[in-house]
Amino acid sequence: MTFPFDEEILSLPFYEERHRALAGQIAAWTTAHSGLWRDVEAEDDPEKTELSIIRALGEDGWFAFLNESEAPDFRSLCLRREGLAYADDLADYAFSIQALAATPILRHASAAQRERYLPGLADASQVAAFALSEEQAGSDIAALQLRADRVGNGYVLNGRKAWVANGGIADLYTVIARTGEGPGALGLTAFLVPATTPGLQVHDRIRTIAPRAFANLTFEDCRLPADSVLGRPGHGFVVAVEVLDRFRMTVGAAALGFARRAMDAALGRAAERPIYDGRLLDLPTVRATLADMEVKLNAAALLVARAAWELDHGRRRFAKHSSIAKLYATESAQDIVDAAVQIHGAAGLIADSPTGRLYRQIRSLRIYEGTSEIQRTVIAQSLDLTRVGRTAP
Numbered sequence: 099m100t101f102p103f104d105e106e107i108l109s110l111p112f113y114e115e116r117h118r119a120l121a122g123q124i125a126a127w128t129t130a131h132s133g134l135w136r137d138v139e140a141e142d143d144p145e146k147t148e149l150s151i152i153r154a155l156g157e158d159g160w161f162a163f164l165n166e167s168e169a170p171d172f173r174s175l176c177l178r179r180e181g182l183a184y185a186d187d188l189a190d191y192a193f194s195i196q197a198l199a200a201t202p203i204l205r206h207a208s209a210a211q212r213e214r215y216l217p218g219l220a221d222a223s224q225v226a227a228f229a230l231s232e233e234q235a236g237s238d239i240a241a242l243q244l245r246a247d248r249v250g251n252g253y254v255l256n257g258r259k260a261w262v263a264n265g266g267i268a269d270l271y272t273v274i275a276r277t278g279e280g281p282g283a284l285g286l287t288a289f290l291v292p293a294t295t296p297g298l299q300v301h302d303r304i305r306t307i308a309p310r311a312f313a314n315l316t317f318e319d320c321r322l323p324a325d326s327v328l329g330r331p332g333h334g335f336v337v338a339v340e341v342l343d344r345f346r347m348t349v350g351a352a353a354l355g356f357a358r359r360a361m362d363a364a365l366g367r368a369a370e371r372p373i374y375d376g377r378l379l380d381l382p383t384v385r386a387t388l389a390d391m392e393v394k395l396n397a398a399a400l401l402v403a404r405a406a407w408e409l410d411h412g413r414r415r416f417a418k419h420s421s422i423a424k425l426y427a428t429e430s431a432q433d434i435v436d437a438a439v440q441i442h443g444a445a446g447l448i449a450d451s452p453t454g455r456l457y458r459q460i461r462s463l464r465i466y467e468g469t470s471e472i473q474r475t476v477i478a479q480s481l482d483l484t485r486v487g488r489t490a491p
């Protein structure tokens with residue numbers, strides 16, 4: 099059985115016995131279910147592959163926390179993403195989008211909305227998506243234009259959403275739309291929109307360099323009852339930012355999973371590749387590259403663990419650490435994957451080789467849930483200016 103985690107990191111006080119047990123369960127599950135992503139041509143039909151992974155995760159209780167009284171701790175969510183990403187890109191995607199899209203419902207839904215939606219999301223008979231971005235409004239959430247006009251006892255939605263993960267396979271979309279209670283970010287509201295709502299259409303399915311269920315949506319006179327509002331009118335920005343603040347660290351965790359797989363592949367190749375009457379692993383420059391990869395892996399793992407620990411312990415400034423973890427882990431994972439390709443030489447570039455796939459799969463993590471530049475902006479805003487003047491001479 100492959101163990102996708104670093105046992106030394108897991109033994110640190112950031113983690114508890116239940117986390118170490120969970121790591122073992124994740125390793126066992128991904129080993130037993132690898133056929134879900136190996137036996138099928140995942141890249142030819144990512145939607146079908148992803149749906150079968152979501153259903154299998156649901157059947158085995160991986161989303162049960164979505165219908166339990168206690169919200170999940172983020173160390174557990176991060177470990178799930180790390181282990182699934184180590185195993186497969188779509189396995190991580192299938193888990194993460196369902197968890198992310200259901201979280202605003204967990205945090206803001208009325209009792210009736212919870213009863214209506216959470217059981218189906220928890221057993222994965224229903225699939226969720228989170229539709230925030232638009233073509234002209236990605237990083238700039240305040241520029242969202244999809245309109246939700248108050249008509250009679252409900253709302254009518256008109257406009258578009260872009261880059262929606264699970265778009266096309268979702269049964270339920272959480273949609274952030276402009277209701278105009280205030281300017282910019284103050285005039286947004288979250289809505290729960292079943293995929294069957296007349297006027298909601300998948301405009302186009304998007305093929306990216308690492309194929310996945312991903313689509314643009316159109317809303318044309320899409321009528322919703324007033325009880326579709328999630329949380330309060332005018333509160334949509336808060337609904338969106340709250341979930342992003344929390345899930346950014348999980349993107350760091352997924353990056354860690356991809357990076358550790360790249361590291362393992364690089365080590366294996368370096369140890370087995372004969373060269374100059376020895377092995378690649380014997381060359382000092384290659385050893386130095388591997389050492390740099392190891393340092394980055396450790397730093398990323400510690401930053402992810404710290405961010406999740408901060409959130410799980412109710413620390414107010416967890417969002418800063420979530421951004422730090424995402425920024426460092428995703429940027430360093432890109433470096434680690436690139437170094438793994440380099441160590442493989444030409445063999446590293448074969449399209450369906452592990453390194454070839456990782457090279458395509460790792461790229462999007464520096465863009466979604468806030469680009470690296472947005473994370474830097476958040477971190478810069480959180481700098482402690484009370485330290486100014488305290489510098490030692």
Ligand SMILES: Cc1cc2nc3c(=O)[nH]c(=O)nc-3n(C[C@H](O)[C@H](O)[C@H](O)COP(=O)(O)OP(=O)(O)OC[C@H]3O[C@@H](n4cnc5c(N)ncnc54)[C@H](O)[C@@H]3O)c2cc1C
Pocket residue numbers: 227228229230231232233234235236237238260261262263264462465466467468469470471472475
């Ligand atoms: C795989 C994937 C899945 C996604 N899933 C979803 C989803 O499920 N739901 C959803 O709503 N969206 C989703 N997105 C969209 C994603 O959230 C946006 O792509 C992201 O927020 C960036 O927006 P943008 O693409 O419009 O780029 P832009 O905002 O146009 O940014 C372009 C460039 O400008 C830089 N930039 C922007 N603002 C600043 C700034 N203030 N300072 C410095 N540089 C800046 C950016 O960092 C970037 O380099 C997904 C994207 C990907 C790739």
